[in-house]
Amino acid sequence: MDVFGNLIDGIGGVLTPENLALLALGVLVGMVVGVMPGLGPSAGLAILLPLTFDLEPTGAVVMLAAVYYGAMYGGTITSVLIITPGESATVASTFDGYPLARQGRAGPALVMAAIASFVAGTIGAILISVAAPLTASIASGFGPPELFLAVMAGLLTLIVIIGRNRLLGAISALIGFALATVGIDIGGGEQRYPFGSPELINGIDFIPVAIGLFGVGEILWTLYSGAHEKDQQLLRVRARDRDFWPRRRDWLESRWAMLRGSVLGFFVGTTPGAGATVASLMSYSVEKSVAKEPERFGKGAMAGLVGPESANNAATAGAMVPLLTLGIPGSAATAVLLAGFLMWGLEPGPLLMDENPEFAWGLIGSMYLGNAMLLALNVFCIPLFASFARVPLRILAPAILAVCALGTYTVNGSLVEVGIMFVCGVLGFFMRKYGFTPAATVIALVLGPMAEETLRQSMIISNGSFGIFLERGLSLALLGLIAALVVLPFVAARLRRRRRPATPPSGPSSTPPRERIGV
Amino acid sequence: MPVDGPDGPRIDGAVVLLAVIALVAAAYTWMAFGLEWETRAGRIGPGFFPRIVGSLTVALCLLAIVRRVRAGRPRGGESEPGRARLVVATVAVLAVYVAVLEPLGALIASALMMLAILSLTNRRRPLANVALSVGVSSALYALLEIGLGAGLPPGPLPVV
Numbered sequence: 012m013d014v015f016g017n018l019i020d021g022i023g024g025v026l027t028p029e030n031l032a033l034l035a036l037g038v039l040v041g042m043v044v045g046v047m048p049g050l051g052p053s054a055g056l057a058i059l060l061p062l063t064f065d066l067e068p069t070g071a072v073v074m075l076a077a078v079y080y081g082a083m084y085g086g087t088i089t090s091v092l093i094i095t096p097g098e099s100a101t102v103a104s105t106f107d108g109y110p111l112a113r114q115g116r117a118g119p120a121l122v123m124a125a126i127a128s129f130v131a132g133t134i135g136a137i138l139i140s141v142a143a144p145l146t147a148s149i150a151s152g153f154g155p156p157e158l159f160l161a162v163m164a165g166l167l168t169l170i171v172i173i174g175r176n177r178l179l180g181a182i183s184a185l186i187g188f189a190l191a192t193v194g195i196d197i198g199g200g201e202q203r204y205p206f207g208s209p210e211l212i213n214g215i216d217f218i219p220v221a222i223g224l225f226g227v228g229e230i231l232w233t234l235y236s237g238a239h240e241k242d243q244q245l246l247r248v249r250a251r252d253r254d255f256w257p258r259r260r261d262w263l264e265s266r267w268a269m270l271r272g273s274v275l276g277f278f279v280g281t282t283p284g285a286g287a288t289v290a291s292l293m294s295y296s297v298e299k300s301v302a303k304e305p306e307r308f309g310k311g312a313m314a315g316l317v318g319p320e321s322a323n324n325a326a327t328a329g330a331m332v333p334l335l336t337l338g339i340p341g342s343a344a345t346a347v348l349l350a351g352f353l354m355w356g357l358e359p360g361p362l363l364m365d366e367n368p369e370f371a372w373g374l375i376g377s378m379y380l381g382n383a384m385l386l387a388l389n390v391f392c393i394p395l396f397a398s399f400a401r402v403p404l405r406i407l408a409p410a411i412l413a414v415c416a417l418g419t420y421t422v423n424g425s426l427v428e429v430g431i432m433f434v435c436g437v438l439g440f441f442m443r444k445y446g447f448t449p450a451a452t453v454i455a456l457v458l459g460p461m462a463e464e465t466l467r468q469s470m471i472i473s474n475g476s477f478g479i480f481l482e483r484g485l486s487l488a489l490l491g492l493i494a495a496l497v498v499l500p501f502v503a504a505r506l507r508r509r510r511r512p513a514t515p516p517s518g519p520s521s522t523p524p525r526e527r528i529g530v
Numbered sequence: 531m532p533v534d535g536p537d538g539p540r541i542d543g544a545v546v547l548l549a550v551i552a553l554v555a556a557a558y559t560w561m562a563f564g565l566e567w568e569t570r571a572g573r574i575g576p577g578f579f580p581r582i583v584g585s586l587t588v589a590l591c592l593l594a595i596v597r598r599v600r601a602g603r604p605r606g607g608e609s610e611p612g613r614a615r616l617v618v619a620t621v622a623v624l625a626v627y628v629a630v631l632e633p634l635g636a637l638i639a640s641a642l643m644m645l646a647i648l649s650l651t652n653r654r655r656p657l658a659n660v661a662l663s664v665g666v667s668s669a670l671y672a673l674l675e676i677g678l679g680a681g682l683p684p685g686p687l688p689v690v
Contacts, residue, residue, distance in 0.1 A: 062674075178590060178593065178594050178597070179594065181590055182548075182551065182587060182590050182591060182594065185555075185583055185586055185587040185590065186551070186587070188579070188583045189555070189558055189580070189583050189584065189587065192579055192580045192583065196565075196576035198569070198573065198574060198575070198576065199566075199569055199575065199576055201565065201566075201576040203565065203576055203580065204558070204561065227624075231617050231620065231621070234613060234616050234617055234620060234651070235612040235613050235614065235616070235617045236612055236613075237612065237613055403652075405648075405651035405652045406648070406651075406652060406662060408647065408651060409643065409644040409647035409648055409651070409663075409666075410644065410662075410666045410670075412624065412643070412644075412647065413640045413643060413644055413666070413667060413670055414670065416624075416627065416628075416631070416640070416643075417636055417640065417670060417671075417674055417682060418674075420631070420636070420682060420683075421674060421681065421682070424681055426628065426631060426632055429628055429631065430628050433621075433624050433625070433628060436624075437621060440617065441543075441547050444543070444544075444612075445543065445544040445547055446544075462579075463579045466574065466579070467573065467574045470573060470574050471573060474572075475572055475573075
């Protein structure tokens with residue numbers, strides 16, 4: 012098949028000494044980032060992005076993608092050993108991973124998680140090889156109206172799925188759109204909100220906002236919550252231990268969970284906002300429901316760890332489909348990757364696979380190679396990476412803040428951007444405290460110019476009439492999706508209320524419970 | 531149906547934050563009205579998007595404020611208070627850090643920043659804090675400036 016020929020070419024393109032070195036470096040750095048509480052893939056990618064500017068685009072994105080899934084696996088190590096998920100996608104790994112570690116089976120748990128990640132990554136690379144060109148061919152029929160609606164649908168999906176509170180999620184996205192309007196208006200060249208600053212005339216760069224919201228904001232939140240005051244009691248794991256390797260029973264229990272998790276994770280991952288977190292939790296539910304002994308879940312069932320691990324890794328591959336073919340990031344981490352693509356002069360979208368096939372297939376090929384490298388490194392370096400989790404956060408926190416500041420400064424040598432970064436850090440702290448959605452802000456900041464430009468182009472095509480959105484079949488389909496996304500939460504809430512059994516009156520003065528208001 | 535809690539309406543940090551965002555959004559929208567809605571050629575002007583974004587932000591913030599205030603205080607009291615003073619002190623240190631980053635240079639400013647924050651988070655080990663601050667900031671400076679040629683501010687130190 013031509014698709015697999017392209018994949019093999021892509022893998023071949025990555026097999027240069029420089030790219031392999033960048034791949035290995037990315038995987039190592041990603042795992043260190045993932046192991047450290049207080050940082051996740053989004054923060055790690057945002058902080059490392061400025062350091063890749065001198066690299067070739069293919070090499071840079073290979074390294075960043077490696078950091079992405081390396082960080083996912085690093086989060087698993089802390090989930091299993093100290094019941095502290097490195098990031099939200101590894102929460103499900105704590106349910107059975109930590110009980111396994113408490114039973115003295117940390118080694119087999121981590122090895123099986125590494126193998127599950129490898130299998131899922133392989134399946135993900137194969138699926139993306141098929142799905143990406145197919146999606147690109149559909150998306151090539153998208154004009155400005157469809158692209159505008161796709162951006163709106165992607166953001167709405169994120170807000171509906173990811174946020175604790177949809178109203179606050181919508182406000183978070185609007186903050187991102189507002190930040191994106193600062194600078195020169197592309198249509199007419201007029202300056203918007205410069206406030207006399209030469210830096211602001213060029214607009215607010217994505218990197219200080221992302222590093223601030225995710226890196227600094229997370230550190231401030233960690234200090235506020237007091238997590239830095241606790242020394243982690245780490246369960247030790249050593250490769251020389253007799254029980255480090257999985258048993259035959261572990262393989263038999265897990266093989267179908269790996270396959271199910273991989274396929275489920277990939278398709279869930281293609282949905283903006285759903286991503287690895289939702290995929291891993293769904294996989295856990297599926298595995299528990301199909302298990303012969305569901306009562307073992309939560310007490311150290313290997314399938315309860317392997318399924319979510321496969322799902323979260325496959326979801327990272329799935330998230331690449333809308334990113335590469337539509338230019339729409341489905342998560343904060345892929346938003347950082349998109350910002351990187353734009354900085355390197357690449358335009359993700361339907362034409363990327365035709366105009367820059369070596370880049371697109373190189374990225375897909377690197378995902379397969381990165382997973383192979385992860386497996387090799389993980390199995391032999393798990394104890395080493397586990398030791399990073401012992402570094403107390405009260406010592407790590409100022410170092411991370413210094414990395415954030417200096418990394419931001421290296422982008423444009425601008426102190427104003429370092430200031431913006433710290434202001435966004437404070438904003439990110441309050442967003443976390445009060446239930447906003449920083450990911451929506453970052454994604455809206457990246458997509459804002461695209462949304463405005465496609466809306467402008469749509470109005471030009473239609474001579475100022477909004478009817479253009481109703482005249483085209485694809486636009487109508489996207490409008491229907493948007494309407495469903497807006498209506499769905501209310502319908503779901505109503506159905507949930509109807510399904511709740513009626514509580515019998517408890518006495519003469521019974522009063523109905525106060526309804527939770529979702530703010 | 532939202533009702534006031536037994537202790538009255540709920541005005542807390544979230545309401546204050548929403549009010550601040552609403553005020554900033556109102557100022558943003560007001561400035562957007564100074565930009566053209568439509569160009570002379572009849573196309574979308576520079577004020578089109580900002581006016582919509584700003585107006586929606588103000589409206590949603592006000593809606594969120596009303597909902598939260600009317601929801602009343604939660605039963606069982608507020609959640610556990612956090613280390614607010616530590617966060618305020620950290621933010622103050624970071625503000626000073628930005629101000630001195632160029633005059634003092636990346637190496638010295640970062641070392642001082644790290645020492646200040648370690649003094650807040652790791653008080654019992656002052657000597658270790660000094661060693662960590664100097665060591666980590668030196669390593670970072672070496673990696674970024676010498677290794678990658680990042681162009682960090684040298685300050686009073688001789689340029690390496």
